[in-house]
Amino acid sequence: MNTYFHSVTLDKDLCRGCTNCIKRCPTEAIRVRNGKARIIKERCIDCGECIKVCPYRAKKAVTDNLSSINKYKYKIALPAPSLYVQFKNKPDINLILNGLKKIGFDEVFEVARAAELVTLATKKYIAENNVQKPVISSACPAVTRLIKVKFPNLIDNILPLLAPIEIAAKLSLEEAISKTNLPSEDIGVFFITPCAAKVTCSYSPIGVSESKVSGCIPINEIYKALLPVMKNIKDPELIASAGIEGVKWAKNSGESIGLKTENYIAVDGIHDVIKIFEQIDAGFLNDIDFVEASSCVGGCIGGPLTVENPFVAKTKLNSVLDNTKLVPSKVDFTKEIEDAVKWTCPVEFNAVMKLDENMEVALRMLTEIEELYNDLPQIDCGSCGSPSCHAMAEDIVKGYAKKTDCIFKLKEKLKHLAE
Ligand code: SF4
Ligand code: SF4
Structure with a gap:
């Protein structure tokens, strides 16, 4: 039985049955019958590979649009770090965050801030517990779902911590409730997403029973809305508070670099991720501490809902950080937060094969x-x-x-x- 909402869907009218997508699907979830593709939902991990390869745009990610924020009295934007490297002129991150406020959001909470908390919790997890090595990052939901359907032996290797998006949603909602005295139903928490997998995750979260994310708006839609308003912002308010380590999560290896260990593997592209997981499954990589696996090439900057070429985006990251005036993060890594980032629902094998x-x-x-x-x-x-x-x-x-x-x-x- 399919228990997931799936962001990735097919527009049958646009599909020409070319079969381009069937071989790229990492879980063999697509068939073409009678000239049209069909997704076997139980197998789909929403990696978005089929969106990237379909020449007729028949595969799509179901997302929210910007106008959906108007359903709420108070609107919070959670920008993914990958949003920062989409713009040609490599702007100060403050300009982008101020732009989000101009297009309708009341508050901005950087997901990169939450990523820094995950880094601190991961260091403790790897050092303090008798954990199964290598520990596999749980940040990419497509990768975690891949393990759930294809690699039952690796379930115990997954880092049992919430992804930064979920932590950012939880913390920003708590802040907004105490600031506004509004009930949580009146506060909309919107993730600015680079990929379909994270949209799916906001409906069917990993490690927690219910997501605090109200909706997901794709980066490519926010980009179009931001471009004209950013041109008119002269002195942006300094609100960028995530550190360099958090922002670097935008690209593959950014998460590992923050852990300050050299004993890691950073692998990107879902087919290479599968090759590494096969090696772990066979017991060849037990001496590695940490594996950062990203479904998209380059990491989140390679997500199907981004604008910039991932290779260009990668080289822009340092310039964007150099151009940004950062103020220190306001989130402390307290015992309360350490407990809040832990999974409360275990991930289980889903024997769909x-x-x-x-x-x-x-x-x-x-x-x-x-x-x-x-x-x-x-x-x-x-x-x-x-x-x-x-x-x-x-x-x-x-x-x-x-x-x-x-x-x-x-x-x-x-x-x-x-x-
Ligand atoms: S690549 Fe696109 S057009 Fe071709 S079979 Fe797949 S969904 Fe249909
Ligand atoms: S999103 Fe990924 S897993 Fe799902 S059908 Fe497309 S290629 Fe296959």
Whole structure:
């Protein structure tokens, strides 16, 4: 049963059945049947790979739009650090934060501030507990979901701390309630998101039963609204309070650098992440302390809802920090905060790849799959609409496809009939 909301969706009218997306999907969650793609929701981890590769823009991320903030009396923006590197002139971060206030938000709480708290809590977690190494960052929700559906042995390696977005939402909401005396229902907390995975996470959070995020607005929409107003801000109020270490979470390796350990791996791009996880699963990387794995190439700056080329964005980061007048962070790492960043709901394996609940039936199906696979051409051409010949064999056994969906098998059959 699918228990998740999924941000990534298909617009059937735009899909031309080109099959570009089926091979890029890391969990084999897409099939093309009758000329249209279909997402197997239980398998989808909302990584957004299919959004990036679809030439016809048929894959989309469902998000909120800027006007949705007007449902609330008091509006808080939670800008992701990746927002700061989207602009051509590498502006002072204060200018961007002031711009957010000009386009309708009453308050801005930088997610980078919350990231710094996660860094402090992670250092303690790695040092104090008898933890399973390597500890795998829980910051990228697509990666955590990948472990949930594909790597059951690595569940205990996941860092059991909330992602910065959730901590920022919680702290900013508490601040706003004490400042305004409004009930929480009147306060809207909006994450400015670089990716679909974080939208999904605000509906189906990881490590906590209910998210404090009211909605997610994509960076590419906020960017368009910010451009004209930022031009007219002359003396921005100095409100940027996150430190360099928090802002550097925008790119892959930023989180690890903050931990001040050299014994880490920073891997980006979901297919390379899978390769590293296979090695951890096989016991080859137990001597590593920390693995920072980002689904998108470059980290959050490579998210499908950003504007700037991720490689350009990466090189801009230092200039943006040099151009910014930072004021010291107002958040102290108290015992209360240390407890607040911990997961309250454990993450569990989601056996969506399982063939059948009954072991005997599953084994019989597995035998059938192997027999069928041996009879298929094994060239993984994708023209049948399944991502590989092995996935095709599985689809046939499950009753979702027939052998003659394979053009080679169809040709064989026609030739046989003609003879
Ligand atoms: S890439 Fe996938 S979703 Fe896009 S047109 Fe091709 S089959 Fe359809
Ligand atoms: S979002 Fe990722 S997991 Fe989901 S269908 Fe697209 S490529 Fe597959």
